[in-house]
Amino acid sequence: MKSLISVVDILDRLTKQFVEAKLYSGIDEANLADFEARWLPLLAEKLQRATPEELAQAQAQDARWNWRRKEAAWGHALSYQAFAVEADTVTQGLMYVSKHHHSRLPDHLGAPVIYVEAIATAPWNRPRFVPQPKYKGVGQVLIQAAISLSIEEEYKGRIGLHALPQSDSWYRDALGMIDFGADPDAHDMHYFELTGEQATKLIS
Amino acid sequence: MPDKKTMTLNLTETEMNVLEELSTQKDLSKTAVIRQALRLYQLMEMRLARGEKLFFESNQTKEKAELMLL
Numbered sequence: 001m002k003s004l005i006s007v008v009d010i011l012d013r014l015t016k017q018f019v020e021a022k023l024y025s026g027i028d029e030a031n032l033a034d035f036e037a038r039w040l041p042l043l044a045e046k047l048q049r050a051t052p053e054e055l056a057q058a059q060a061q062d063a064r065w066n067w068r069r070k071e072a073a074w075g076h077a078l079s080y081q082a083f084a085v086e087a088d089t090v091t092q093g094l095m096y097v098s099k100h101h102h103s104r105l106p107d108h109l110g111a112p113v114i115y116v117e118a119i120a121t122a123p124w125n126r127p128r129f130v131p132q133p134k135y136k137g138v139g140q141v142l143i144q145a146a147i148s149l150s151i152e153e154e155y156k157g158r159i160g161l162h163a164l165p166q167s168d169s170w171y172r173d174a175l176g177m178i179d180f181g182a183d184p185d186a187h188d189m190h191y192f193e194l195t196g197e198q199a200t201k202l203i204s
Numbered sequence: 205m206p207d208k209k210t211m212t213l214n215l216t217e218t219e220m221n222v223l224e225e226l227s228t229q230k231d232l233s234k235t236a237v238i239r240q241a242l243r244l245y246q247l248m249e250m251r252l253a254r255g256e257k258l259f260f261e262s263n264q265t266k267e268k269a270e271l272m273l274l
Binding site for chain 2 (some may be wrong): 099
C-alpha cells in the first residue's frame with residue numbers, strides 16, 4: 001500500500017529553484033503508468049539506437065528494467081519494499097529494496113543490511129541522457145529513504161547494492177560507500193556498502 | 205511506517221534461548237528477529253509456490269544441498 005513518508009526539496013536545474021517532491025513508501029498504478037507512458041518510450045528509443053557503451057555513457061543501463069514486473073514479483077512480499085518520488089504529480093524516481101541481505105564488511109559479517117535491488121531516476125533527470133536535465137537530488141532522496149528504513153528495521157543505517165557501471169562513481173565518490181570491487185556472482189557489477197557510521201553522516 | 209499490532213508469543217525455553225541467541229548475534233531486538241524470520245518464511249513459500257527449489261551451496265566445494273520444506 002502506498003503511503004506518504006515526507007515532503008522533500010529537490011532542485012529544478014532549469015529554474016535553479018528548489019521544488020517540493022513527495023516521497024512515498026510503496027508504488028501504485030499511477031507510478032507504473034508514468035513509467036510505461038513517460039519513462040519507457042525515452043529509454044526504449046535510446047536502447048534501440050545505442051551500443052552498450054553508449055547506453056552506459058547515456059546513463060541508460062536500466063533501459064531493460066520493467067518496474068511493473070518488479071512490482072508483480074515483489075509487491076506482496078514482506079521482504080521487499082518500494083519507494084517513489086513524485087514532483088509535478090509525475091514519478092521522478094523509483095526504488096525497490098529488500099531486507100534479507102547481509103553485510104560483507106569484515107566487522108559486520110552476517111549483520112543485516114537493506115539491499116537496494118533497483119533504483120532509478122526518470123530519464124529526463126539524468127545529466128548524460130538529456131541535454132537539459134530537470135531535477136537534481138532524486139537519487140539522494142531515495143538512498144536516504146533506504147538508510148532511514150535500515151535504521152527503522154534496526155539495521156543501524158547499513159545499506160548495500162550492486163551498481164550499474166554508469167553509477168559506480170556516484171556511490172563511491174559522492175556517497176562515500178565502500179567499493180568491494182567486481183562481484184563475479186552479479187555480472188561483475190561492483191558491490192558497494194554503506195556502514196552505519198557513514199549512513200548517520202549522510203542523513204544528519 | 206504502517207500501523208503495528210501487538211501479539212503475545214508463547215515460546216518454550218529452548219525456543220526463547222535460540223531467539224535470544226539470534227538477537228545477540230544479529231544485534232537486533234527479539235521483535236526484529238521474529239519479523240525477519242516471518243519475511244524469510246514468506247519469501248521461501250512464495251518462491252516454492254512458483255516451483256522453485258531452495259538450496260544451500262558450500263563456498264568451498266560449490267556442493268549444493270536442497271532444503272526440503274513441509
